[in-house]
Amino acid sequence: MQKIVVANRGEIALRVMRSAREMGIATVAVFSEADRNMPFVQYADEAVCIGPAPSSQSYLLGDKIIAAARDTGADAIHPGYGFLSENAKFAQAVKDAGLIFIGPSPSSIEVMGSKLAAKQAAQRFGVPMVPGTETPLRSIDEAREVVKKTGFPILIKASAGGGGKGMRVVQQEAELEEQVRLAKSEALSAFGDDAVFIEKYVGAPRHIEIQVLGDQHGNCVHLFERECSIQRRHQKLIEEAPSSVLTPAIREAMGKCAVDVARACDYYGAGTVEFLVDEQLNFYFLEMNTRLQVEHPVTEMITGLDLVKEQIRIARGEKLSITQEQLRISGHAIELRLCAEDPANNFLPDTGRLEIYIRPQGYGVRVDDGYEQGMDIPIFYDPMIAKLIAWGATREEARLRLLRAIDEYHVTGIRTTLPFGKWAxxxxxxxNGRFDTNFIGKYFTPQALNGQNEEEEKAAAILAAQLWQKAVKPQTPVANGGQNGLSRWKQRRRLR
Structure with a gap:
């Protein structure tokens, strides 16, 4: 494997390219017209424009991406996450074109892409399931029969769904028919498939997932868990590894189940098995994501493994570089997704220009991003700008380090999730580690950020004044004093 097309954009495209470069592999960026000046395009060894800004006219056009690979002489395609990363037809088309798809087999993607098929596969290995239906719901009468056994509340879910689409909580029978209809309609609109099923609604669950790696020789390991319970609209905002609540025995049991789920579909590559964990720490299989996860850096920080390099090695046909017995948890890592969203306005996406964009630094701090100062945040794509990760020898050290890094992350021009992260x-x-997926609903209000926003706006104003002063009127470089006989240190202190 000498050259890889990275079929994605932004921070994940850069993330993949950096690991490839360390392995001596050239990279090709495919980009939309809106992304022409993005850092990932500049970083790649080659770049090919594949269409206009909307993803439906660029990043979702598999034939154009495959054509770009052929035209540049690439051997393989890495899909990143999102876009075509879990599209079985695209994975098959890549193989049919004589290229390597850096991910699982098309059949594994297809099985795990259907929540119902995934549940059926996992059940063969005795993996615990949330009570509910095992096949698509055929009628409202069937739904009524199911809830007689499960009781209310229930959760209606789209079989082909994700990101909270086609998902409805039903508290009582009077709501059942309408919510089934709405869930099916939303599922059809979002995924082209109106199949839905029912699960018993776990009211205060934790969302804990297990990272797995499998090779094409039958070897499979788990890389421990990630706690992903702090979410808005069923999408994660803060993730950490390991979880603060799992015992070694439960961790081992969940890890074994995750490996069994992977074996159930002959999985190879990097994947994630997601579980719901109730207040008694009973765990239930939720779904499997057949790709690299956004939050994979926290796993890398506690294991010392580069998951992208592992993906590439596996795609080349190599055996796993590590056994289960060799894997150890080292310290603790916490990630905050830095999104262009306004936490004070129901986390609605925000657009604008990154007028000031200064990253934090220092020991144990990692920033995976894809933007530079002065760039516009486009409306066409996911609002995530960056991922801010902090590692510590203990959970508390990681927490305090992440707080310090948030304070050092200076972003103006748009609203972001930084203030929310600091508050959370x-x-x-x-x-104390005592939270679940209802964390935001239970504790967060926009008013919680009022004082915090005022402080941040003041700090941003000071920083802007400093930058303007340096650009327009540099201070006099004298040894013992500047203007008015004040040292540079004292002048900076005055600005605060």
Whole structure:
């Protein structure tokens, strides 16, 4: 494998390219017209424009991506996450074109892409399931029969779904028919498939997932868990590894189940098996994501493995570089997704220009991003700008380090999730590790950020003044004093 097309954009495209470069592999960026000046395009060894800004006219056009691979002489395609990463037809088309798809087999993607098929596959290995239906719901009468056994509340879910689409919580029978109809309609609109099923609704669950790696020789390991319970609209905002609540025995049991799920579909590559965990720490299989996860850096930080390099080695046909017995958890890592969203306005996406964009630095801090200062945040794609990760020898050290990094992350021109992250990390429920997927609903209000926003706006104004002063009127470089006989240190202090 000498050259890889990275079929994605932004921070994940850069992330993949950096690991490929360390392995001596050239990279090709495919980009939309809106992304022409993005850092990932500049970083790649070659770049090919594949269409206009909308993803439906660029990043979702598999034939154009495959053509770009052929035209540039690439051997393989890495899909990143999102876009075509879990599209079985695209994976098959890549193989049919004589290229290597850096991911699982098309058949594995297809099985695990259907939540119902995934549940059926996992059941063969005795993996615990949330009570509910095992086949698509055929009628409202069938739904009524199911809820007689499960009781209310229930959760209606789209079989082909994700990201909270086609998902409805039903509290009582009077709502059942309408919510089934709405879920089916939303599922059809979002995924082209209106199949839905029913699960017993677990009211205060934790969302804990297990990272797995499998090779094409039958070897499979798990890389421990990630806690992903702090979410808005069923999408994650803060993730950490390991979880603060799992015992070694439960961790081992969940890890074994995750490996069994992978074996159930002959999985190879990097994948994630997701579980719901209730208040008694009973765990239930939720779904499998057949790709690299956004939050994979926290696993890398506690294991020392580069998951992208592992993906590439597996795609080349190599055996896993590590056994289960060799894997150890080292320290703790926490990730905050830095999104162009306004936490004070129901986390609605925000657009604008990154007028000031200065990353934090220092020991144990990692920033995976895809933008530079002065760039516009486009409306066409996911609002995530960056991932901010902090590692510590203990969970508390990681928490405090992430707080320090948030304070050092200067972003103006748009609203972001940084203030929310700072607020969340200081909540007693987070500090004590006693939270679930209802964290935002239970504890967060826009008013919680009022004082915090004022402080940040003041700090941003000071920083802008400093930058303007340096650009327009540099200070006099004298040894003992500048203007008015003040040292540079004192002048900076005055600005605060």
């Amino acid at each position: 990390l200081q909540q007693p429920a987070f500090i």
